Amino acid sequence: MTQPPDTPVVSTGEISSEAPVQATAAANAPTASAGGGRSFLPANTLLRHLLVLVACAVGAVVLLEITDPFTNSQLAQLTYYAIAAGGLTVLTGLNGQISLGHGALMAVGAYTTALMLDADEPLPLPVVLLAAVALATVVGALVGVAAARLHGPYLAGATLALAVGLPGLAVYYGDLFGGEQGLRVRAPRAPESFESFIDLVSGNPPSATKWLAYVGTICLLITFFLLANLVRSRIGRTWRAVRDQEVAAELAGINLGAWRVLAFVVSAACAGLAGGVLALVVRLAAPSGFTLVLSLALLTAIVIGGLGSLVGVLLGSALLVFLPPFVTDLGADLGLNSTEAAQLAPFVYGLVLVVVMIFAPAGVVGTIRMRWLTARARRAARGAGS
């Protein structure tokens, strides 16, 4: 699914003096969301999120049914990027820790899923995915404990080594993990209820691709619903405190290390789920699918969209999925041969990263928010002056 129909997931309230000049602007928003005076949504956070969730679900179904099968498969891709990036944006945006290693955590989820589905009588899919989440959580906790002591580039270096190091285990224990070739994943067939649901909604053929897109979307919606509630809870506030006011937080009796580990665990759980969805959608868990490129792509998604913002994550993930084929096709239309056109995609992708960071350093969502807030402040000032 792409951007949900009604955008104010990060509904804005009174942002007073907290000038959103940094990339973290979007991340700060939820702090002040409680009393959104103008919002038509209910004041109760949980209730509001439930309404948004339902709206998003409806929007997602509409989107999946009006688009062609190929777009369905691209949307399925988008879901696993977004799930992992959603967790990462909590870690980086809210808690301030950078991770270049979430691709490795996705690998944990993907291999768990592949191995469990390979059993003679595989467990139901939700159980398998939960197991993927559980295992990634455990690994995430271990990494998180080590990471909590590190800062900035040291943390980046350690997680970078994690991203390139962990897939090596899959090769070393080739008998279990299938070595370089990896494990092929037989995604469970869609239940009959799904087929009748699709028949009822649109009458489209309920293909395997569509089923996997729905699985991804359901996981995405659940993840984002939980994350949205989490960041607006006491836990989210504490994370922001740990990020922004380390000393003050420590003085207030907050155990910095424990909270950092918790943030890492939450994001690892998301990465595990994303890995499980990836294994289903790609139909394979192989080391070459979890290169450093994947970890860097996730980082790109959260920063381009706007750090700390779930809507931004969706935008960023959409960029990852839709930009390369778009550029390649554009190149082919311009008369380049396939090889040249293929080289064009990473080139443009790299340029977009640089340009966005220079001209919209707060990410897409952050920049739009900033514009909007500035405009409102001006209006308010004018109103006060007259």
Added chain:
Amino acid sequence: MQQFVNVTLTGLISGSVYAAFALALVLIWRSTRIVNFAQGSMAAATSFIALALIQAGQSYWLALVVALASGFVIGAVIERVVIRPVEGGPELNAVIVTLGLFVAIQALIAIVFGSSFESFPAPFGLRGFTVGETTIALTPNSIYVLVAVVLTMAGLIALFRFTRLGLAMRASAFGQEVARLLGVRVGRMLTLGWALAAVVGSLSGLLIAGGGLVYPAYMDALIVFGFVAAVLGGLDSPVGAVVGGLTIGLALSYVSAYLDPALVNLAALVILMVVLLVRPGGLFASSTARRA
């Protein structure tokens, strides 16, 4: 025994190249507090420029000079045009910019020079020296690599320790405001830092290319190991970069020979984790770990 000697020598040579690359990262970190992920692509670009010259019949040494000079220019231009706007902003933004450059430059190399494997000539012989009956994995070219790395390190240390320019660069890196008050042209120093780093990076690229194969992504492994080496040594310390580079080079060579080549990357992770758990700021961290 012969195997052990050869494995050690192999590790030492690759370690010295990691060290050179780590030095380049340290230089940039010291001047702008940015980890430059584009370093590898920038170095690869200059290697391809050198290769084009060599294939056109020019000598290795002319190609080397041109490549280093173009590295200097590329480094300076990138700092001025692309890095300056994000300097001082959130750390992540700079990271993303360098990642973007990394991808874009690599693709640009592929577009301009094609993506086939090319062999890169070495200025000196590639046959190992013979000691008594046995040949050891030390070639005239690897001695050239070692000497080049040592000279570079010595030059950088001399620059920072004993020259006004080095002092000004250090001042700009540690306290921009103060340095500016004292009349240091901070902006120029930062540009110079990037340019110098790009030269050192290019040199490491040329050294690892010599007597090997190059293709647009040939520096990818070096980015990872170079970065790990730099972090291992403590990002602020040139000596740390060299020690880190040699450590990683040797350790990975032993792991590859005596354990399993599949575990090489994992070994880098384990070494880094162990060191960072004991010293979160790297081996040669200054007394207070910097919080970036």
Added chain:
Amino acid sequence: MTRSSRRLTRLLAAATVATTLAACGGGDDGGGGGGGGGGENEASDVGITEDTIKLGAHYPLTGVAAPGYSEIPTGVQAYFDHVNANGGVYDRQIEYVYRDDAYNPTNTSAVVNQLVLEDEVFAVVGGLGTPTHSAVLEFLNSERVPDLFVSSGSRLWGETPEDYPYTFGWQTDYVSEGKILGQYIAENLPDAKVGLFLQDDDLGADGESGLREYIDDQIVEVQSYVPGNTDVGPQIAALQAAGADVVVGFNVPSYTALSQLVSLRLGYQPQWFYSNVGSDPTLVGSLLANFSQGQVTDATLLDGAITTEYFPGTDSPDDPWVQMFQQIWDEQGQEGELTTFRLYGMAQAYTTVQALQAAGQNPTRDDLVAAIEQVGADWEGPLFAPFRYSEDSHMGTSGMRVVQVAGAAVEELTPVLTTDLGDAEIEESDREAATPPENGIPDEEAAD
């Protein structure tokens, strides 16, 4: 005889191609069965229109695996252009779409989705790589898309057609190659101590299992490298330390060059064997040539190395097939020389055209698969040994010959040997070398 193939035969009876007409004379002139107007081209399935047929492929065009492999589709393209310039297949122009997967299975999955669902190709042809193509094996078979001539020697593509009925291998599988090399060593170098230098995936593993069928007791050391880690010094040093005087490499070309360079550094001079995948003397030679200008005095490091061939490469410029492809490349190709990678692509495209011809004038996807199973084993072409295609096996060509590198060319050491997976015997192929067709385009009859 299936309904659809009867229909095809009838359609073909009216086709303009003279030889096909002749063929139909002896065949069934078509009884009841499916309809179809005589001789008109129809849009008989996805990807086929009256005047076009669309084929797709995935290759690493960017990234680490791109060097070398990215040339293959340019060869395929050049050959299809040649066929198109000469009227196409059944008057249909072949539209060839190849997309980049950067040798990353995640990308492969995405681009093959695009090929099948958006580009709507009739078949996927020559998708490259074992880990990459594994990712789309299930998908292509569940979508019933013919998945022809995978560019990899893994046995996945043909050993179990009951699981993957739409997938076909093409090149000699690595197990058979290992067996042929193993037998050669056992017969000619029975006292040698053998070391193995293997890529850490199916290439190395399958090759090793084939070798062990014959020289299990001669192997003294096995070293593998992980693709991407270019420092193979420790591996070669270990082989040297084990005292191996014969080293068999199942590796890719860049690692052939790397292993030669490291051996030079170590003063290690065993008898080298390289699998076909890694040998290509021209490519490796050109890789190493640059060093000879510098300080490597021995210009042809690879001289004397033993390898295998299953189709004539650029090292046999006098071979009539190579000459034919050279001419086509000169007329249709893009910039650059004809390399063995491009020859590989052109040979694969040649087989593809054979398959399309055999599938008949208005084939469905299933017709194409049925035609390959039925007549694929009889096709003659640039490959030395026949394909093993049948209803029980989708394995590609069955054999190769052992050759020794001598300068820029190769010398034959054995005749063409054929074998199969498992404990199948190694036999001499009794097939004569085929003569290339005059116009460079095969002329297969429609299967019936």
